[in-house]
Amino acid sequence: MRYTKDHEWAKLEGKRVRVGITDHAQTELTDVVYVELPAVGKSVKHGEPIGTVESVKAVSEIFAPASGTVVEVNKTLVNQPELVNKDPYGSGWMVVLEASDPKEVSSLMDPAAYRHHIGE
Amino acid sequence: MTFRQAHWDEPLLMEKRSAPDVPIDVADLVPPKLRREGLAIPNLAEFDVVRHFTRLSQMNFGIDTGFYPLGSCTMKFNPKFTEELAALPTVARIHPDQDEATVQGALRLLYELQGILAKIAGMDAVTLQPAAGAQGEYTGLLLAAAYHRDRGETRNQVILPDTAHGTNFASAGMLGYDIVEIPSKDGRVDLKALESAAGDKTLAFMLTNPNTLGIFEEHVLEIADVVHAAGGLLYYDGANFNAILGRTSPGKMNFDIVHFNLHKTFTTPHGGGGPGAGPVGVKKALEPFLPVPLVSLNGRGYHLDYDRPKSIGKVRAWYGNFALLVRAYAYILRMGGDGLREVSDRAVLNANYVRHRLQGVLDVPFGGLRKHEFVASAASLTAKGIRTVDLAKRLMDFGYHPPTVYFPHLVEEALMIEPTETETKETLDAFVEALTKIVGEDPDVLRSAPQNTAVRRVDEVRAAREPILSARMARAAKAAPS
Numbered sequence: 001m002r003y004t005k006d007h008e009w010a011k012l013e014g015k016r017v018r019v020g021i022t023d024h025a026q027t028e029l030t031d032v033v034y035v036e037l038p039a040v041g042k043s044v045k046h047g048e049p050i051g052t053v054e055s056v057k058a059v060s061e062i063f064a065p066a067s068g069t070v071v072e073v074n075k076t077l078v079n080q081p082e083l084v085n086k087d088p089y090g091s092g093w094m095v096v097l098e099a100s101d102p103k104e105v106s107s108l109m110d111p112a113a114y115r116h117h118i119g120e
Numbered sequence: 121m122t123f124r125q126a127h128w129d130e131p132l133l134m135e136k137r138s139a140p141d142v143p144i145d146v147a148d149l150v151p152p153k154l155r156r157e158g159l160a161i162p163n164l165a166e167f168d169v170v171r172h173f174t175r176l177s178q179m180n181f182g183i184d185t186g187f188y189p190l191g192s193c194t195m196k197f198n199p200k201f202t203e204e205l206a207a208l209p210t211v212a213r214i215h216p217d218q219d220e221a222t223v224q225g226a227l228r229l230l231y232e233l234q235g236i237l238a239k240i241a242g243m244d245a246v247t248l249q250p251a252a253g254a255q256g257e258y259t260g261l262l263l264a265a266a267y268h269r270d271r272g273e274t275r276n277q278v279i280l281p282d283t284a285h286g287t288n289f290a291s292a293g294m295l296g297y298d299i300v301e302i303p304s305k306d307g308r309v310d311l312k313a314l315e316s317a318a319g320d321k322t323l324a325f326m327l328t329n330p331n332t333l334g335i336f337e338e339h340v341l342e343i344a345d346v347v348h349a350a351g352g353l354l355y356y357d358g359a360n361f362n363a364i365l366g367r368t369s370p371g372k373m374n375f376d377i378v379h380f381n382l383h384k385t386f387t388t389p390h391g392g393g394g395p396g397a398g399p400v401g402v403k404k405a406l407e408p409f410l411p412v413p414l415v416s417l418n419g420r421g422y423h424l425d426y427d428r429p430k431s432i433g434k435v436r437a438w439y440g441n442f443a444l445l446v447r448a449y450a451y452i453l454r455m456g457g458d459g460l461r462e463v464s465d466r467a468v469l470n471a472n473y474v475r476h477r478l479q480g481v482l483d484v485p486f487g488g489l490r491k492h493e494f495v496a497s498a499a500s501l502t503a504k505g506i507r508t509v510d511l512a513k514r515l516m517d518f519g520y521h522p523p524t525v526y527f528p529h530l531v532e533e534a535l536m537i538e539p540t541e542t543e544t545k546e547t548l549d550a551f552v553e554a555l556t557k558i559v560g561e562d563p564d565v566l567r568s569a570p571q572n573t574a575v576r577r578v579d580e581v582r583a584a585r586e587p588i589l590s591a592r593m594a595r596a597a598k599a600a601p602s
Contacts, residue, residue, distance in 0.1 A: 031580075031581040033584035033585050034584065034585075054584075056581055056584060058526065082581075
């Protein structure tokens with residue numbers, strides 16, 4: 001698992017990358033009430049916004065951790081946005097990208113670097 | 121238990137019925153095809169209407185009931201003499217379509233207010249039309265775009281610091297501009313970041329000074345130089361004007377455009393989110409683009425000047441929220457220049473007094489004096505299971521409106537406190553003592569607050585996920601519980 005400075009996680013599954021937001025991000029956001037996700041088939045560039053997460057506290061953008069095409073989105077979140085809080089690394093995942101260059105993911109932060117990034 | 125509000129089980133006006141039905145024979149007046157049965161018009165006696173609204177007011181909280189330190193909103197007391205003036209028949213009963221010759225007094229008031237606001241802000245011309253601060257921002261950006269277009273330039277980037285008000289992002293976004301957000305350094309604009317962001321696409325840089333942390337951007341003249349060297353314009357968000365009246369002005373700080381929030385700085389009511397008034401002032405170079413009409417004075421008197429070929433057009437029906445303009449005008453004349461300077465001095469003193477007294481109770485990130493407001497952090501309390509929202513809710517039990525919370529985002533667990541100039545030392549002391557007591561209370565008490573208000577803690581998560589936005593939706597939800 002790799003991490004971005006904007007608190008997304010990215011997990012390589014072959015050429016595909018599963019994306020969500022970190023436990024730290026969901027704690028900071030507090031209760032998530034709405035998740036907006038991109039359309040399947042949309043091509044995205046590394047660092048571009050691909051969706052939004054709205055909590056009772058704030059609205060935040062989700063940024064693509066790598067360039068590629070959206071091949072899957074977690075439609076369950078539309079009716080159960082609380083999964084982002086309950087299980088951010090599991091059933092709270094947001095999108096799956098077909099990465100054009102999977103190496104982009106390996107160059108993101110590793111767990112130790114991310115822990116340092118959030119001051120742990 | 122000290123109850124802070126009444127709790128009436130008050131039905132909607134439509135659900136009440138106290139006056140007798142009076143049949144009106146419309147046979148001769150209205151053709152059959154235009155007649156309807158059962159119009160949804162409340163049928164009430166005067167006493168029932170009065171009771172209804174009195175009860176609602178008793179369940180409410182306002183500046184007339186208590187201390188309201190809602191940061192960034194400047195919830196200062198609205199003096200009642202301005203209400204009396206706004207209610208005069210010569211103000212309340214005139215019509216915007218009346219012949220100019222019959223409303224010379226009203227036009228003179230608008231003309232003079234344009235000039236007074238321009239003088240206060242160090243600008244050359246003012247439009248009174250925009251109906252609120254956000255509409256002022258929108259108008260200001262339209263003016264900036266018209267200015268660049270007139271010079272044959274296309275610029276589509278608006279630069280904003282990360283401390284900017286959310287409305288700045290919204291105004292730029294509504295106009296379809298690209299937003300470039302720059303990070304802060306020590307709670308101030310990072311000049312280096314601004315230098316690298318500014319360029320030939322820069323339409324404007326929007327800044328509020330003091331910023332949302334209550335910190336005065338002392339490098340504002342350098343900021344202006346950077347923006348102007350790139351060919352962009354500098355926009356002053358007037359939300360924090362209450363900190364600088366008579367001490368400095370957007371004009372002295374080399375801003376090109378400014379909006380005023382009359383409902384903040386000049387004591388007109390905020391009433392339920394509106395109506396506001398957000399006049400916009402500009403430097404000479406932007407004057408030709410101001411909305412029509414401006415109020416002008418010629419040999420025959422005051423008149424509405426529509427002969428402005430480069431104008432961006434109208435941004436609001438008629439001439440703005442006139443009754444609010446009357447209140448602001450009256451307040452400014454009553455205070456005078458010296459009085460307005462004292463307003464800011466006291467607003468700044470009050471904010472710093474509360475900040476100083478809260479030392480050891482809550483952290484205040486970024487050292488030094490503040491202007492009219494400051495941002496405290498409750499991050500040190502999260503270990504005890506207390507969050508800012510719990511402090512805010514508990515303050516309501518003590519009879520205070522909570523401060524602005526969770527803004528700006530760069531401060532964790534933020535509470536943005538703005539006491540305003542009209543509060544006494546006794547009120548400020550009592551507020552500090554309440555907050556001090558709350559911080560030491562049992563976390564369970566805080567998490568179940570408020571207990572003493574008309575409405576207990578609202579389930580914000582459920583409200584956001586299953587919004588009930590009207591009485592009809594509420595009835596439907598009651599009839600079919602999910």
